[in-house]
Amino acid sequence: MKIAVIRGDGIGKEIVGEALKVLNAVSKKYKVNFNLNEVLLGGIAIDKTGGPIPQETIDVCKASDAVLLGAVGGPKWDNIPSNLRPEIGLLGIRKALGVFANLRPAILFPQLKEASNLKPEVLGDGLNIMIVRELIGGAYFGEKKRIDIPGGQKAWDTLSYSTPEIDRIARKAFEIAGQRGKKLTLVDKANVLESSRLWRETVTEIGKEYKNIDLQYMYVDNASMQLIRDPKQFDVIVTENTFGDILSDEASMLTGSLGMLPSASVGDGKVGIYEPIHGSAPDIAGQDKANPIATIMSVAMMLRYSFNMNEAADDIENAVSKVLDKGYRTPDIMREGKQLVGTVKMGDLIAESI
Numbered sequence: 001m002k003i004a005v006i007r008g009d010g011i012g013k014e015i016v017g018e019a020l021k022v023l024n025a026v027s028k029k030y031k032v033n034f035n036l037n038e039v040l041l042g043g044i045a046i047d048k049t050g051g052p053i054p055q056e057t058i059d060v061c062k063a064s065d066a067v068l069l070g071a072v073g074g075p076k077w078d079n080i081p082s083n084l085r086p087e088i089g090l091l092g093i094r095k096a097l098g099v100f101a102n103l104r105p106a107i108l109f110p111q112l113k114e115a116s117n118l119k120p121e122v123l124g125d126g127l128n129i130m131i132v133r134e135l136i137g138g139a140y141f142g143e144k145k146r147i148d149i150p151g152g153q154k155a156w157d158t159l160s161y162s163t164p165e166i167d168r169i170a171r172k173a174f175e176i177a178g179q180r181g182k183k184l185t186l187v188d189k190a191n192v193l194e195s196s197r198l199w200r201e202t203v204t205e206i207g208k209e210y211k212n213i214d215l216q217y218m219y220v221d222n223a224s225m226q227l228i229r230d231p232k233q234f235d236v237i238v239t240e241n242t243f244g245d246i247l248s249d250e251a252s253m254l255t256g257s258l259g260m261l262p263s264a265s266v267g268d269g270k271v272g273i274y275e276p277i278h279g280s281a282p283d284i285a286g287q288d289k290a291n292p293i294a295t296i297m298s299v300a301m302m303l304r305y306s307f308n309m310n311e312a313a314d315d316i317e318n319a320v321s322k323v324l325d326k327g328y329r330t331p332d333i334m335r336e337g338k339q340l341v342g343t344v345k346m347g348d349l350i351a352e353s354i
């Protein structure tokens with residue numbers, strides 16, 4: 001099993017280091033070999049090769065079975081031309097691998113109930129939402145431009161979707177809903193945006209093939225409110241790229257911290273990308289403060305979706321749960337009476353527990 005490893009920038013290096021520790025523990029326990037290949041992406045690639053996404057990175061990723069990715073970006077690269085920014089590397093590798101479906105599960109560990117900003121009665125006995133975010137279309141990839149006009153400048157980004165692009169992500173979302181609570185909520189802005197209206201028509205049409213799934217529609221402004229008011233009403237959410245980016249950050253806070261949410265990006269091809277939903281957090285980089293759990297849980301998703309190693313994936317999730325049970329907390333989820341640990345210690349504890 002070949003894995004391309006991209007540490008990236010900021011806390012990316014540290015959290016991927018801890019995830020590899022955990023992968024190593026799995027490798028020993030199950031006597032399987034993971035063939036790791038480290039490649040550059042983002043700011044570090046700009047510094048070392050002059051661009052955010054070297055051809056070698058694309059080649060190695062395409063020749064792998066899965067990609068494990070930390071995070072990219074940082075203030076150091078904020079003032080370079082927009083077509084050379086670190087984020088272009090991230091978007092580029094998603095596009096190159098054709099991973100159109102980004103699965104972002106927001107699961108609340110009962111141990112972290114008190115770390116969530118919501119009242120216990122709103123969270124009930126747990127929370128398990130799956131956000132299915134379209135990942136290689138919409139405003140992120142549409143035509144963008146800036147021109148000079150009298151009085152200043154004008155800039156635009158284009159949000160467009162085609163029927164086939166909506167069709168394939170919708171099917172993915174219906175399939176996932178079928179394996180879970182059988183409820184799918186399409187989040188859009190169909191009262192204003194034409195692209196959203198095409199989403200609604202297309203998803204409704206496909207819904208006729210999935211009669212066992214309860215399909216609901218919700219405007220994105222309402223959805224962002226409902227996530228806080230009554231998150232338990234959601235099972236699977238499917239939505240376009242930008243809305244999914246925003247709503248998944250919001251959903252992460254229901255579970256206590258942005259540092260807890262893993263993700264899997266999959267397409268029709270064989271290579272999946274596994275990465276935490278958070279960014280490179282330059283403000284805490286190199287200080288042993290970052291929570292590695294989102295990346296470690298991304299490894300669990302990799303084992304499950306790319307390698308069919310469900311038992312090993314369970315092991316990782318149980319190990320995280322056990323370590324939380326024992327009271328260990330990184331700063332982002334720290335509460336009174338708990339034991340504060342750093343990035344490395346958290347990784348060690350989870351790996352040992354496997």
Ligand code: IPM
Binds near residue numbers: 245
């Ligand atoms: C994410 C991140 C990225 C995105 C950024 C870093 C480009 O916020 O994975 O959610 O917007 O997709």
Ligand code: MG
Binds near residue numbers: 245246249277
């Ligand atoms: Mg984001």
